[in-house]
Amino acid sequence: MSVQGGNQTIRELKIMDALNIFGMLTANRISDFSGVAESTVNNKLKEMEEIGLVELSPASTPLKKQWMLTAFGQAASRTFKENNYPYFMIVPENFSESNREKYNKIYEALLMDWHTFEEVRKISKSTKMEAKMFLRYIQYRYNLEEGLSHKKIKYKIFREE
Structure with missing residues (x-):
């Protein structure tokens, strides 16, 4: 995850929260619920996959990529949730x-x-x-x-x- 700036990290945490709640989602569904632009979601998912936070789900197809948290991503999400959850949890105001x-x-x-x-x-x-x-x-x-x-x-x- 990026530590460059607060907004960058919050976007990644919102993506993680969406995946934590729903299990597995496509990038456009993550965008719909997290309030993060779909192009940003796609970029963040690639970065998060590289460091082992997310992976493609077994239900994923080449035309419909579905993402889910890895065990490491779930542990990271739990840690952030315990400490700073109100700051990045997805809320209805984030929805499309x-x-x-x-x-x-x-x-x-x-x-x-x-x-x-x-x-x-x-x-x-x-x-x-x-x-x-x-x-x-x-x-x-x-x-x-x-x-x-x-x-x-x-x-x-x-x-x-």
Whole structure:
């Protein structure tokens, strides 16, 4: 990782946070969620691969490269997370504008009531993949509960009082 300047390092840490949350992502998905420009993400991924922080996932293809943290990258991410996490964690304000709007609709709906996956998709007008990613993000950041109602899994965010 670059130690040239704070912004450089923060970009790399945001990339690592996105990969930590979602497991494996393409460069454009990392960009969508981290707020780092896709061209910068591509450059940073190459640098991070060279020093062993990230690698191509087994699901990667020549046309669709999917990246994931290595064991070393996971350890580095944990270390930064323990010490300075609020400064580089990805937050909805980092999301692309369309993703932020979709996320906000899902978040607000799940704060109010239980919803199935299909309801989440309809509320936010998301694709299946987007809805899965938003739910994964919410699960990672908040207290997302799952329940069974009429043989359907439903989700709701519970706030800790």
